[in-house]
Amino acid sequence: MNQFSDKYEAVIGLEVHAQLATESKLFCGDATSFGAAPNTQVSAITLGHPGTLPKTNKKAVEYAIRMGLACNCDIERYNYFARKNYFYPDLPKGYQVSQHTTPICVGGTVAIKTTAGARDIRLNRIHIEEDAGKSVHDIDPHYTSVDYNRAGVPLIEIVTEPDLHSADEAYQYVTEVRRLVRWLGICDGNMEEGSLRCDANVSIRLKGDTRLGTKVEVKNLNSIRNVKKAIEFEITRMIAIVESGDAVKQQTRSFDASNDTTFAIRDKEEANDYRYFAEPDLAPFRLTEAFIHDIKTALPALPAELMAQYQQQFGLSEYDAVQLCLDRETTEFFSQVTAHTTNYKAAANWINGPLKQYMNEHKLGFAQLQLTAEKLSALMQLVEGGQLSFSVAASNILPVLIQDPGKDALTVATNLNLLQVSSxxxxxxxxxxxxxxxxxxxxxxxxxxxxxxxxxxxxxxxxxxxxxxxxxxxxxxxxxxx
Incomplete structure (x- = not known):
């Protein structure tokens, strides 16, 4: 840590791009699946051919509203898209269709918890836009190749206020956003495949100062660890510059994961001339109260709500509640198990302990798990009744039930001569x-x-x-x- 770190305060704003899990693109029917051969998921609309007319994907709008409601945003009833004009080789139309003056979600918060305590990170907006394509630099030694499969894929951009003050807070924030989009079923959150990407705007100022310092933007951070490392490096770099008597340059930078440093891509002016204007080929759309109400009604119980329920009603510890709410699949399985038992602590111990351990070791998700909640409950009852010890049940019986779901715990224990002797x-x-x-x-x-x-x-x-x-x-x- 820099020796002057107590003298300065970091001010951080994050922009998270989440690729929406729709089956088709934002303005046409082209597929969105990851890993297809280059330029096989394109059409005249994706490529921006003259005379083509886009049409808005209703499911993408619904997914954006889901995220907005989960973050307690205000939902904008009247919406339209705008053209954001800039040149880049993987932008086939020469402009990107986005929302400018009317983001679909305004305000809101995302709750985080660090060693410093719990607090809400304020959001500025969540808006819908289309993705660009992808430039590929390592196929041909002389030319850059362009894959347009990703062009037109629907995104939401989740923009915070400059409300974070440490790399740890940024780490927790992106972790929570990824959990939320997965929980809501709107994005798979896979940062390695580019489904979730983060840009970090970082500045420093003297503690107690209310003015914002010169901002540096670090682009396209593709893992939560890299978000933290990039911000840590930038804070240290900026403090060193200021302490040496120089001024921080407003720049766009990139992160080098091989040595955990950032490097300049280009100097950035105060404002980019994107020449926004309303997209003439797309009609504005108005959201009805019934449409928003139906989306809100269909929302699943959110992690914060379930964690409170598990602690207050079920008597679980905060640790157990947090572990059960790391993902929606775990909470759903816990709910199925507790339909067969009221020993909530034992259910949490089994799911957070030996079951998760087995699944991690064998790279299983709940979608691949054939063990039913009823079979696990029966195994728990043998332990609670004194017929099996916990360790024997976890190490000897549980793996058999997972591998052969047709068997039951009592039969397996009897056949293996593992039932406890009490005579x-x-x-x-x-x-x-x-x-x-x-x-x-x-x-x-x-x-x-x-x-x-x-x-x-x-x-x-x-x-x-x-x-x-x-x-x-x-x-x-x-x-x-x-």
Whole structure:
């Protein structure tokens, strides 16, 4: 950290572009799937041929409203598109169709939580626009190739106020935005494939100053880690410039992930002359109250609402609630499990613990998981009833149920001879054998080292191959050690 970091305050605004998960483009029926051969998902409209007429994708408008409602934005009822004019090789029409004076969503907030505490990051706007194509520089040594498949794909641009003050806040903000777009089903949030991209506007000022410093924009950050690293580097770089007596230049910069630094692409003027004017080929559209109401009614319960419910009604810890709400699939599976049990803590432990561990190790999502909530609940009940230990159930029974969903927990446990033994005769034999094997520890226990009880229980567990009921074993041990 720079030695002068306590002297300055960073001011950060973020622009997140989220590619909407529609099956067709914003103004035509061309496909939007990722990974198709270059220039195979294009038409005369995508390529901007003269005489072609675009038509607005209703689903893209709906998705933008979903995000706006989730962020408590005001929804603009009267909307129109504008042409944003600039030249770039992968912009086939020579202009981009976007929203300028009438963003579909205005204001709103996104809640974040860092080590400094929880707070709301204010949004300036969310607007709809079409994506550009993609310039490819590593196919031909002499020429830049252009793939227009992405041109015309619908985006929403989520623009914050200059309301963030650290790289950590920016990291948490982008993490929350990605969770929200995935939760709402409007974007897959895959930053590696370009479905979610972030531009960061960074400046510094003396602490206590209210004026904004000279801004630098870092473009096209394609991972949340890179957002944090780029901002950290820029803050340090700017402080060093100011402390040396120089002035920060307003620039557009890019991030080099190989060494976690940024480099200048071009100096930027105070304002770009995009020459916005209303798109003449697209009629304005007005949103009805019924249309907005239907979208709002269909929204799923949001993470903040569910986390509060899990803590207040289910008695779960904040940690458990946060882990269950990392993605919508987890909360839906938790809801299915709790339809069969009211032991909410046990359900959270199983899902956040051994189930998630198995899924991560085998690269499974809930969509590929064949284990039903009912089968997991039955396994939980065997543990709660003392017929299985948690460790044996998690390590020996759960994998079998996942791999063979036709089997049930009790049958698997019986066939593998894993059901816990609670009959006193057999348990007593294991307890006696364990104590006979550690006479020195027995003497230490009797002299006051009561913590050794766990060692004896572990020895019995080992001798019984996990079949001894630990509660009964503990009681037996305490009686014999008196």
């Amino acid at each position: 006193s005769n057999e348990l007593e034999e294991w307890v006696d054998a364990a104590l006979e094997a550690m006479p020195d520890k027995v003497q230490e226990y009797k002299k006051g080292k009561k913590g050794l009880i766990g060692l004896f229980v572990g020895e019995v567990k080992k001798r019984s191959k996990g079949k001894a009921d630990p509660k009964i074993v503990t009681t037996l041990l305490q009686e014999k050690l008196k």
